[in-house]
Amino acid sequence: MTIATFNVNSIRARKDLIIRWLTEKVDIDVLCFQEIKCEEKNFPFKDFNDIGYECEVYGQKAYNGVAICSKLGFENIQKGFNNEKFDQEKRFIRAKISGIDIMNVYAPHGDIEGPKHTYKLEFYKFLKDYIKNSFDLENDLFCVVGDMNIAREDIDVWEPEILRGTIGFMDDEREAFEDFLSIGLIDLYRKFHPESHGFTWWDYMSGAVWRDEGMRIDYILSSKQLSAKCESIDVDMWTRRRRKPTPSDHAPVVAKFNL
Structure with a gap:
């Protein structure tokens, strides 16, 4: 099974590029999209159906939103946490596919301080408890994928001394993320690439992607x-090193599993 996570920064704006990527460049079984920025009724289901994908969508107008598209069908699907506070924004969709539980997350961006920052920290505590209460952490087959909006360590950003204390690289955010991982989640990219930065996001401004000035904020955790x-x-x-059509500011992360 091949699983990909991709913050598309608007599925409709990126649709043609994604379809071309899927038909010309890669063979992906399960696609987990974040920041689709549309309601379910406006998701381009037909375009993905035409190339063999069934899609489940948990979206909202203009902001946030997550989706899972699968060539292998779905054993079950859950949209949201069933929690009033953490479902105000559409950030979580869960599916079981070929025996694997896949949780697709678009974590809050947050702020330097204030309610958005507090909400981000609370989100990670809630997600940690949700997983602890939902799985046998030692024996179950599951993964958490998505845009986590946090870079773990100095290697995960292009210039740590410049970025330290900025959104996504603040000490309390990183501590919250490490506490989340401490339940037994494995950062697969870092497991396989201990010395490669593996950036997944680059600012649109000033050609940052061409200078490799990025951050690693998208993960597959298992x-x-x-x-x-x-x-x-x-x-x-x-999909990222393109000028036309306009890419997302993120690149997808792709993992292969032998099940």
Whole structure:
């Protein structure tokens, strides 16, 4: 099974580029999209159906939104946490596909301080408890994928001394993320690439992608059992290093599993 996570920064704006990527460049079984920025009724279902994908969508108008598209069907699907506070914004969709539980997350961006910053920290605490209460952490096959909006360590940003204290690289955010991982989640990219930065996001301004001035904020995190079945994981730059059509500011992360 090949699983990809991709913050598309508007599925409708990126649709043609994504379809071309899927038909010309890669073979992906399960696609997890974040920041689709549309309601379910406006998602381009037909375009994905035409190339073999069934899609489940949890969206909202103009902001946020997540979707999972699968060539392997769905054993079950859950949209949202069923929690009033953390479902105000559409940030979580969960599916079981070929025996694997996949949780697709678009974590809050946050702020330097104030309510948005507090909400981001609370979101990670809630997500940690949700997973602890939902799975046997030692034995179940599951993964958490998506745009986490946090870079873990100095290697995960292009210039740590410049970025330290900015959104996505503040100490309390990173501590919250490490606490989340401490339940037994494996950062698969870092497992396979201990010395490669693996950036997944670059600012649109000033050609940052061409100068490799990015951050690693998109992840595939797995349970111990699923980690043992991962064969490879990489950042696919094909959709990002483009001028036309306009790319997302993120690149997809693609992992292959031998199940």
